[in-house]
Amino acid sequence: MKLVKVDATSSTNSYLKDYVKLNSIKAPCCLVADNQISGRGQRGTAWQSQAGKNLTFSVYLPGLEDIHKQTFKLSALVALALVKTLEKYNTPKLSIKWPNDILSRQFKIGGILIENMFNQNRAGASVIGIGLNVNQDEFPGLPKASSLKSITRSAFDLEILLKDLLVEIENIPIKFNTSSYHDVLELYYSHLFKYNKVGMYQYPDGSLIQGLLRGVDNYGRLIVEFEEDRIDSFDIKEIQIKY
Missing domain, CATH: 2.30.30.100 (SH3 type barrels.)
Known part of the structure; x- marks a missing residue:
């Protein structure tokens, strides 16, 4: 996957959407920023991230069939890709808080913002923004937020972690186009915070x-x-x- 790095941007999603259009990108592409100044989350909230400590990146994924009919299926697959990767790092008690916040021990460590793109034939692509708290130690005014370092008591190599995440994310189009919504949902439920509670x-x-x-x-x-x-x-x- 093509990787584009920038020192700072107001939003990796916005930057990547412009980059894809200006450069006529047709294949998966990732934009990662050392500092995201005005990151966005679900519900229009701001995503706060300390420069150089965390992962703030967006991925352009083309080739998603009928994405306009299956938007939540993609959301679930992205959340599951993050969980699968973090499980390899022995991150404890991972769960997905609807719709796609990533929790560890009931602390929020990550969030996802997906923006879908269609052409006239309804062929689909998505820009997937991901914020993951990795090596940040303090979250003033955010008692429910934490980081991988705080929870596991180990520092992480951001480049290696990003590489591992992208391996899982790059496989999403195949899973999206071949897996049934029912099967994806069942796996999502197995990690869903407060499910049946x-x-x-x-x-x-x-x-x-x-x-x-x-x-x-x-x-x-x-x-x-x-x-x-x-x-x-x-x-x-x-x-x-x-x-």
Whole structure:
């Protein structure tokens, strides 16, 4: 996979999308930044990362068939690729917090932001932004955040870790085009935080409710069961898992 390195950028996703268009890139390509100034996360949140300590990168993946119909399938495969790689480093108690935050011991160590691209024939490609807390020691004001170094008590070689991650990510198009949504979802469930467990959920207005996480539907919406057997589905901005 072609690797492009920059010292700093406001957003690796934005930079890579422009790079792909300007250079007519047709094959997988990765852009990694030593410092991402204005990284974005799900729900429009900012991704905070200390320069030179973590991995902030984006990957352009073409060749995704009918991506416009299977956006969550891709999201699940990316999260699973990160988990599979981090398991090789003996990262403890890994889980995926819906939709695609990566947790270790219930601390957030990584996040994913996917932006899909279509042409007139609906052939698909995606730009996958990944932020992974690696060697950062402190996260002021973020009690639920941590890093691989803090959790494993070992420093990581960023270049080697990136190489291992890209090996898994580069295999995603094949899995996306050949695996059924059901099979991907079953594997996703095996790592899903709070799956089939009771927990607290927060609505956008701040109110809390207790529910049982039942899974994810075909559109990637979270399925939660409440009292009196009431079951609802929620998009990303409609509910938040509290932990």
